[in-house]
Amino acid sequence: MTSPVVSATEFKNLKLKGRGKVRDIYDLGDRLLIVATDRISAFDVVMPNPIPDKGRVLTQLSKFWFDLTKDIVPNHVIATEVEDYPKECQPYLEMLKGRSMMVVKTDVLPIECVVRGFLSGSGWEEYRTTGEVCGIRLPKGLIESSKLDEPIFTPATKAEMGLHDENITFEKVEKIIGKDLAEQVKSFSLAIYKKARDFAEERGILIADTKMEFGRKEGKIILIDELLTPDSSRFWPKDEYRPGGPQKSFDKQYLRDYLLSIRWDKSPPAPRLPEEIIQKTREKYLEAYERLVGIPL
Numbered sequence: 001m002t003s004p005v006v007s008a009t010e011f012k013n014l015k016l017k018g019r020g021k022v023r024d025i026y027d028l029g030d031r032l033l034i035v036a037t038d039r040i041s042a043f044d045v046v047m048p049n050p051i052p053d054k055g056r057v058l059t060q061l062s063k064f065w066f067d068l069t070k071d072i073v074p075n076h077v078i079a080t081e082v083e084d085y086p087k088e089c090q091p092y093l094e095m096l097k098g099r100s101m102m103v104v105k106t107d108v109l110p111i112e113c114v115v116r117g118f119l120s121g122s123g124w125e126e127y128r129t130t131g132e133v134c135g136i137r138l139p140k141g142l143i144e145s146s147k148l149d150e151p152i153f154t155p156a157t158k159a160e161m162g163l164h165d166e167n168i169t170f171e172k173v174e175k176i177i178g179k180d181l182a183e184q185v186k187s188f189s190l191a192i193y194k195k196a197r198d199f200a201e202e203r204g205i206l207i208a209d210t211k212m213e214f215g216r217k218e219g220k221i222i223l224i225d226e227l228l229t230p231d232s233s234r235f236w237p238k239d240e241y242r243p244g245g246p247q248k249s250f251d252k253q254y255l256r257d258y259l260l261s262i263r264w265d266k267s268p269p270a271p272r273l274p275e276e277i278i279q280k281t282r283e284k285y286l287e288a289y290e291r292l293v294g295i296p297l
Helices: 054-069 087-096 121-130 170-177 179-202 253-261 275-293
Strands: 015-019 023-027 031-036 077-079 098-104 110-118 147-153 205-218 220-224 233-237
Touching: 031 054, 031 087, 054 098, 054 179, 054 275, 077 110, 098 220, 098 233, 110 170, 147 179, 179 205, 179 220, 205 275, 253 275
Parallel strands: none
Antiparallel strands: 015 023, 023 031, 031 098, 077 098, 110 147, 110 205, 205 220, 205 233
């Protein structure tokens, strides 16, 4: 059953901390309430049309992965059931149900922790130009979507809204957050990716790459934000994988391909989306969830 479509939230008796491209974040003191709306962005621009159920997919899939990887590193989740939230959240129960998390407030590390198991996107573009990705020299002769012998940690800066993240070297990460912390988040990121990669491949999905974020609380590293969703990862159907070009995907590449086909210049405002594109994008998000979790949303 389709839930109410949520483009934005306005919870008058809660303190709005900020809005991202997809999430609305409310300050609950020492905790945060993160609400995944149905907004969708492409090329770092938010589309005028929401994608029904998208926020629920992001939240429930993140919840699934957080639980599966908590043996590797602690995460920020406190509660995902609205009944467990503070009383000031209860008036918004219907809108919060299935698409929100109450989480620990942390000091967020100012880098994106990206792991690549396949050569795609900005990694492929960088390799074509330099033979490297984020300072890591790769073998000659790789083609687009090649599987790498071993996953690589390819961090990026965290860009402001509307700007692109910038790939950086591990040495730059060490300068930004310190050598010990850099080594720890690299180790955690690679371990999470490998566990998720193996799990997903058994269910017919290749995780080409993914992006993670970490924070610190009382000196401990904590995995935060979202985890291994179609917004933060490239998911490819294993049975259709053909290296040598772009792959079919369960993420928003379908939407990107449509926007490229109409020659939109990637500058705001974004064009309104046809109903067919909205529904197909929704179906891809739902299929990714159902394949990975094993039950319908």
